[in-house]
């Protein structure tokens with residue numbers, strides 16, 4: 001896809017990452033998943049090239065860029081068929097939150113490792129009884145001397161087994177009820193009382209999802225990132241990058257599927273001309289290309305606003321970008337599978353598993369309906385229904 005709105009640096013980054021992605025690609029990822037492993041080689045090579053920490057501050061080993069650059073990296077790896085899901089949580093959410101609100105000590109402890117890929121961090125907000133309604137989360141932090149003691153449950157948390165720690169969203173005992181005043185805690189993987197159970201998902205990804213139990217997990221005072229009274233501002237400093245990165249993930253996957261379908265439609269001939277000559281095949285592919293381009297434009301806007309420090313405008317744009325990218329991805333994958341006919345469902349052509357995978361971008365991290373609720377209420381000023 002071409003883009004006139006990108007700087008020369010961004011275009012250069014895009015093509016460099018695309019070249020890296022082409023060396024790995026879908027076959028590499030499929031093998032890693034089949035072997036039950038993780039894309040460690042790609043992760044560390046991308047990190048060594050400075051791609052994983054491109055958004056983190058230079059003084060802590062990052063590239064000094066922003067979410068605009070990080071989203072380019074994820075989109076291009078996805079378009080090559082080998083997206084790295086943990087980029088959405090480790091450098092984008094956790095790295096950003098620590099860089100913006102962490103203490104000097106927390107920054108020194110975590111950012112260099114997140115930037116060079118030697119350490120990763122997962123992110124846990126979703127709870128079984130709260131779901132889309134984050135205001136209902138009940139994971140609670142109680143003070144005990146200078147320590148914190150954390151109790152609660154989380155669900156669908158990605159990559160907890162491979163992450164060195166998980167950034168857990170809870171609330172303090174004093175703010176146990178009412179609107180959410182979130183507090184963020186770094187919980188190390190092997191902390192006592194921190195249990196995890198893999199969820200059997202129909203997703204062929206390297207990163208697994210987990211149900212977590214926090215059973216009186218004792219944390220030192222400096223496990224708290226930022227201010228316990230800072231409220232939603234700190235949380236959304238991480239959630240807006242997550243939405244932009246989910247858009248990048250979806251656009252990359254949509255582009256991958258579309259390219260496969262276009263290649264197939266150019267070659268496959270069952271009448272006189274290749275099937276791509278039939279408008280019933282060509283038009284939906286053209287439509288998908290347009291939808292992916294439009295979604296990317298919104299993603300670029302959201303990243304630009306976020307990197308400029310306009311958190312409020314970035315919030316609206318990030319929601320819209322996530323919505324547009326999720327819908328464009330689902331439709332592109334659906335049409336790609338259809339374009340391949342029976343081959344769309346074979347393992348050899350590798351598109352069928354994307355039907356499930358593409359749905360993730362419609363559900364997580366915030367569902368299509370919750371974005372429509374946000375836009376109808378916040379942007380259009382319509383009454384709230386829930």
Ligand SMILES: Cc1cc2nc3c(=O)[nH]c(=O)nc-3n(C[C@H](O)[C@H](O)[C@H](O)COP(=O)(O)OP(=O)(O)OC[C@H]3O[C@@H](n4cnc5c(N)ncnc54)[C@H](O)[C@@H]3O)c2cc1C
Pocket residue numbers: 089123124125126130131132133155156157158159203209360363364365366367368369370373386
């Ligand atoms: C593969 C995967 C990875 C994930 N990784 C993480 C992770 O790393 N960390 C993390 O914290 N979470 C993670 N999640 C969780 C994800 O963010 C949640 O699944 C998502 O927020 C939706 O919550 P829910 O599943 O409880 O759905 P629910 O909230 O139960 O919603 C179910 C359905 O009802 C609709 N709905 C709910 N409320 C309304 C309303 N008011 N109006 C209209 N419709 C409504 C929703 O749109 C949805 O279609 C992951 C999920 C998946 C699938």
